[in-house]
Amino acid sequence: MFFTYLRRELRRRRKAALVVASGLALGIALVIVVNSVSSGMGKAQDKVLESLYGLGTDMTVTKAAPASDGSQQAPRFRFDAQNGEEEQSSDRVVVQGFETLADSTIAKVGDQDGVSDAVGGLSLQVLKVNGNFTPGQFQQGGGGGGGDGDGPPQGGEVRGGGADFDVDSYSVYGTDVTEPALGPLTSSKITSGRTFTSSETNAKVVIADSAYAKEKSLKVGSTVTIKGTKFEVIGIATADSGDSAANLYIPLKQAQTLSDSKDKVTTIYVQATDSQQIDSVKSEIQKNISGTTVTTSADLADTVSGSLSTASDLATSVGKWLSIAVLVAAFLVAGLLTSSAVSRRVREFGTLKALGWKSGRVTRQVVGEAMVNGLLGGALGIALGLAGAYVVTAISPTLQAQLGGGGGGGRTGGGGLGGGPARQASSTTLDVALTAPVSLTTVALAVALAVTGGLIAGAFGGWRASRLRPADALRRVE
Template identity: 75%
Template sequence: MFFTYLRRELRRRRKAALVVASGLALGIALVIVVNSVSSGMNRAQDKVLESLYGLGTDMTVTKAAAPPGEGETTRRPRFEFDAQDNDDTAEQARDLVMVQGFETLASSTVAQVGKQDGVGDAVGGLSVRVMKVNGQFRRGEAAPAQPRQGGPGGGTGGGAGEVQGGGAAFDVDSYTAYGTDVTQQDLGPLTSSKITSGRTFKATETNAKVVVLDSAYAKEKSLGVGKTLTISKTPYQVIGIATADSGDAAANVYLPLTQAQSLAGAKDKVTTVYVQAKDSQQIDAVKQTIQKNISGTTVTTSADLADTVSGSLSTASDLASGVGKWLSILVLVAAFLVAGLLTSSAVSRRVRDFGTLKALGWKSGRVTRQVAGEALANGLFGGALGIALGLAGAWLITTFSPTLTAQLGGGGGGAGGGGRMFGAAQAGQGGPGATSRALDIALTAPVSLTTIGLAVALAVAGGLVAGGFGGWRASRLRPADALRRVE
């Protein structure tokens, strides 16, 4: 009897039912789209942070920035060339290998960090910049002496000629290199790239003269697996080519940590300690522990680094998490209220029906359940329609994939390509060539099962809210009210 009456009433009042269901569907669809876009924003930001940090990295530890003006004289690149008096055509070439940011930590800091409570793993790395200068000096030549008139005695003499020509012509090439601990390659920037040719480092190559090149840099310099890259007069064999998963690569050149320390004159030094927490929910607590127990360091988490990401990605993320969510909540609340009011209004137009049913013996509870059942059916239909609309909206966003730009305030670029300043730049320190970079990220709108479950819950809740309004109104009707409506 319940379902028979329910089916008949929904069919007889299908226009009103469609209006109620459409209102709920609009609110539910908006919630799905906003949640899926917000998830897409989080994925996009994760890609940006992975390109800066490396997969699996929760935080980095760097040396605290020195006070302004302190140690400035040691931060100036200095090139020295040998005199070549006997050969004007001799080419001068020098490689200057500098630690990025000019700030380092003792290698023992890695072990200290690894012993702190909550730290799952820690690995050190050294980021350096290589500046290569080559060219030659050209000796000037004295111009022929010009005759000049003598004095009162009528004599003549030759004047000294001016030096003409000469000078210097030098090319400057700059690129970034990263010294990685080849015995622990699960953390650090190299993990954000994939080996597309050759191989990665072996655990035994702690001091081997081998390098892995970023694919863009290798293409620019026409280098491949098996070729040789010379750094500061030391030949290194290219064993692999790595391609960044997203955005620019972490460095142009990757080499064993010991070799990077030797080239930069930074024995037993690292610029950054990459840390993985045992529990991702305790990152802030681990950060405080490290800062408390290891003085002179700056700890930067992925949340801190996310604050440096600006551009359209940041703006869209703020809109999705702020304005979008509040808008979806307001629309949903409005949809619930409208559904409740429409159901209550429908009950008022059915006074004769419900009064007659009560006169025939229906209890108030049975009438209430009947109205609530109709409202719940409308809510479920609206939920199904809203899920369909929400999935369609998320599919359209993913299909067209609008491009968002992430402006990275901590990037470092050089003439050699899209290098990145680790540690120092992330901690807010500057360095040679420090500059902001932009990454283009394609937006997606993934819909999770949790979002679908939320939509179903909202549909049921909307039906219950509407049923509550209507059922309360129906329960107050009396059979006498129906008699007054009989014509």
């Protein structure tokens, strides 16, 4: 009887049921879209951070370089200008960004409570000058005055000559090939060739970033010369975010040899045993290993600005509050419409009570109708929400994330996750495509909201119906 009457009433009042369901659907759809976009923002930010310190890294340990007093000399290049047109080349390999730490610090960090793994890396910058001198040609003047035989004849002059040199600057990162699961190279995927093997700790092999390889026409099997040492390209890596940690990756020992930094590293990448205890692990390292700077991914996230940061703030603040406001309004409208519908059914409910229906049965009937409206609204809301999330993912609007050198990240020398790999600029802008993934949790939330909306609407209507008396129906009889 309950379901028969319920079906008949819903069919008879289809327009009213559709209005209530539509109001709930809009609120639920907005909640789904906002939650999905917020989740996409979080994934985009994680992707940006992983491009700086690599997948699986929870924090880095560095030693900030002291403030320069002006005494540090710039790299000097010396050439023999008497070699005529012979091509000349010179490389300078310098440690980038940080003061070096001893290799033994890696073991100390790894022994701290809460540390699952620790691996070192060496960030280098290579300045390569390549070109040739062209000697000038002596031309004797018309005066013809002779000399004494110990120099050019009097009255002549040297014309032409000069120098033509190219300056190339690129970044090289020395990575521990025995720990492939940790460090900046994990933010890239090998798209050609292979990665390092654990036996290549001192091999003359190199992995090139895909953008740099394209610029220099490098491929697997090509050779790269760094400071007179030839390295074979064994793989091409493509950064997930489009911005690589370095142009070239070589085994750590080779990087230490090239830069005269034996048993030295610039950055120690740390993985915690429990992601919920990162702050305590950071404190433990700072307390037990003096002179180091520990930076977590949360510290670096504070330095991310640009449209990604702005959109994330809007999604987490304005978007969520807007969705809550719309949802509350939808609940109230559904409740008021249900209560109003009950008021228009006074004669019907009064007659049912006169025929023996108790107030509880009438209330259950109204609540049942409201629950069906709520579930219908939930189904429509989920469909609209999924459609909205699909549109956002299909369009994939591009957001920019600017990674600055200030704040906790310390990208230019203050220590931080972004400072380990060689970064030449004080800030880098990355383009990240926004997606809106819908999780099962979000769908479950939508169902819960639909049920809640139905209960609220049913509570309004049920309360109104429970107050009706058979005499109210007789007053409406014409």
